[in-house]
Amino acid sequence: MTDTETTPPLLEVEDLTRLYGSRVGCQNVRFSLWPGEIVGIVGESGSGKTTLLNCLSASLEPTSGSVYYRDRLDRRLDLWRLSESERRMLMRTDWGIVHQNPRDGLRMDVSAGANIGERLMAVGARHYGDIRAEAGTWMRRVEIELDRIDDRPTSFSGGMQQRLQIARNLVSKPRLIFMDEPTGGLDVSVQARLLDLLRGLVTDLGLSAVVVTHDLAVTRLLAHRLMVMRRGEVVEHGLTDQVLDDPQHPYTQLLVSSILQT
Amino acid sequence: MTAAASPLAGYNFAYLDEQTKRMIRRAILKAVAVPGYQVPFGSREMPLPYGWGTGGIQVTASIIGRDDVLKVIDQGADDTTNAVSIRQFFARTAGVATTEHTPDASIIQTRHRIPETPLSDDQILVYQVPIPEPLRWIEPRETETRKMHALAEYGVMHVKLYEDIARFGQINTSYNYPVLVNHRYLMAPSPIPKFDNPKMNRMRALQLFGAGREKRIYAVPPFTRVESLDFEDYPFEVQHWDHVCALCGAADSYLDEVITDDHGGRMFICSDSDYCAGRRERGHVGPQETVRFGSDAAE
Numbered sequence: 001m002t003d004t005e006t007t008p009p010l011l012e013v014e015d016l017t018r019l020y021g022s023r024v025g026c027q028n029v030r031f032s033l034w035p036g037e038i039v040g041i042v043g044e045s046g047s048g049k050t051t052l053l054n055c056l057s058a059s060l061e062p063t064s065g066s067v068y069y070r071d072r073l074d075r076r077l078d079l080w081r082l083s084e085s086e087r088r089m090l091m092r093t094d095w096g097i098v099h100q101n102p103r104d105g106l107r108m109d110v111s112a113g114a115n116i117g118e119r120l121m122a123v124g125a126r127h128y129g130d131i132r133a134e135a136g137t138w139m140r141r142v143e144i145e146l147d148r149i150d151d152r153p154t155s156f157s158g159g160m161q162q163r164l165q166i167a168r169n170l171v172s173k174p175r176l177i178f179m180d181e182p183t184g185g186l187d188v189s190v191q192a193r194l195l196d197l198l199r200g201l202v203t204d205l206g207l208s209a210v211v212v213t214h215d216l217a218v219t220r221l222l223a224h225r226l227m228v229m230r231r232g233e234v235v236e237h238g239l240t241d242q243v244l245d246d247p248q249h250p251y252t253q254l255l256v257s258s259i260l261q262t
Numbered sequence: 263m264t265a266a267a268s269p270l271a272g273y274n275f276a277y278l279d280e281q282t283k284r285m286i287r288r289a290i291l292k293a294v295a296v297p298g299y300q301v302p303f304g305s306r307e308m309p310l311p312y313g314w315g316t317g318g319i320q321v322t323a324s325i326i327g328r329d330d331v332l333k334v335i336d337q338g339a340d341d342t343t344n345a346v347s348i349r350q351f352f353a354r355t356a357g358v359a360t361t362e363h364t365p366d367a368s369i370i371q372t373r374h375r376i377p378e379t380p381l382s383d384d385q386i387l388v389y390q391v392p393i394p395e396p397l398r399w400i401e402p403r404e405t406e407t408r409k410m411h412a413l414a415e416y417g418v419m420h421v422k423l424y425e426d427i428a429r430f431g432q433i434n435t436s437y438n439y440p441v442l443v444n445h446r447y448l449m450a451p452s453p454i455p456k457f458d459n460p461k462m463n464r465m466r467a468l469q470l471f472g473a474g475r476e477k478r479i480y481a482v483p484p485f486t487r488v489e490s491l492d493f494e495d496y497p498f499e500v501q502h503w504d505h506v507c508a509l510c511g512a513a514d515s516y517l518d519e520v521i522t523d524d525h526g527g528r529m530f531i532c533s534d535s536d537y538c539a540g541r542r543e544r545g546h547v548g549p550q551e552t553v554r555f556g557s558d559a560a561e
Contacts, residue, residue, distance in 0.1 A: 025560075085413040114424045121424065122417030128427055128493040150428045219280070 040223030096169030298443030316392035316474025334365035338533030
């Protein structure tokens, strides 16, 4: 975590609203994300978590409001005022997006090595040996055996696909990762291993992240701060432990109390 | 050369109506102005099936004049079905002279090959293109591929080449090998063998590409840079053979493998029939022999 007094935020969200016709996707969301920080967004299904994440990650244009991103050159960029090519460049260099379903984030018909190497080739890497070596390094970092480098993701288990997706995103050394239910659809032991891995990588690389999940345990483990969403609005916002241990809003209280206690 | 005759009565010159030709010429002009860019055009129904050269035939029909001399090749040969029927089509509908001799032609319509004889400034090469989009393999959405062209996001094309090396130990793409035109647009050179790719680079002749079903026209103007994609440690290479042409002895041309019997006998002969015939006329003689399986290896 960084000193918020002296360090400017990496991501600033101001009055972000996304409407689907008259229906509300998310409304009046404002928050800041500092370098090295992980923010969790929780809420029930349909509360606007994914809409918000898509607006932040430049996948979905907001109806109103702004998202500012501070790039490596310390420029404060208004995301939705950038040209499309600049936005797409950010998406494949500075950012990573980990989808809930690895099939959305991977190319299923090319090998694991090519999946990891794609971002490198997209920014101009043209040396096969180097690309392959880098892919191998990342396979090891996400705990996939090196001899699977030429196998297609279709032959991988769900947990391996998710780890491959993470490697494919991290290879470009991004500064900010967006994760949508990164552990969804995985069994509990695999979830635990993935969370462990994510936590290690995030700390090692000093990444910032926005993690959307409905699983409070995931936020407890990963997130420094927590935002609780309901019907498109942020109803509570604070340090993770604070929100989970002493929930103020009735909806948060309901959410926390609905977890099985052991 | 077959001399010009009078065109078929009841048809407009070269089959297409003049308005359609104008529309196609406009598309061609735009294509020439933006080398490698795929220009949409209103492709017409032609009296031959899709996949037989409906795009190429429309381009040829739009640029051909009464004084033109047409050559049509299919897989390098002048005497294959596709070549014969398209040549006949223009001989009848435009009454133009036709030839099989590359240097005599002013327009050459081709499928799958570039003639071995270097082309000159006053010639036009018209390619028949089945799939104009080189990114189609990696990205099925047309909206997305157009965006990728607009923003010159071509990294994924190397993913395909990477995949080739990872699987086969070399870049195994042997035809329709992707090229970058004028340092800007990624282009599918139509299904010519990669052997012909270097000929496209700074070619003296104008190259026009027509895709009838996909309704796209693109072009490479004369003397334009055409680079084949590759990796630093796996540079672009063309095919080479252990044999020379059995008929004319050429060692520098693209060879077809022709099966001669059912005991594994085969011959390697030039795919460019005009080039081969020209060499034989000039007295070149190949080994004339049938190669047998296993004879390449030490016995």
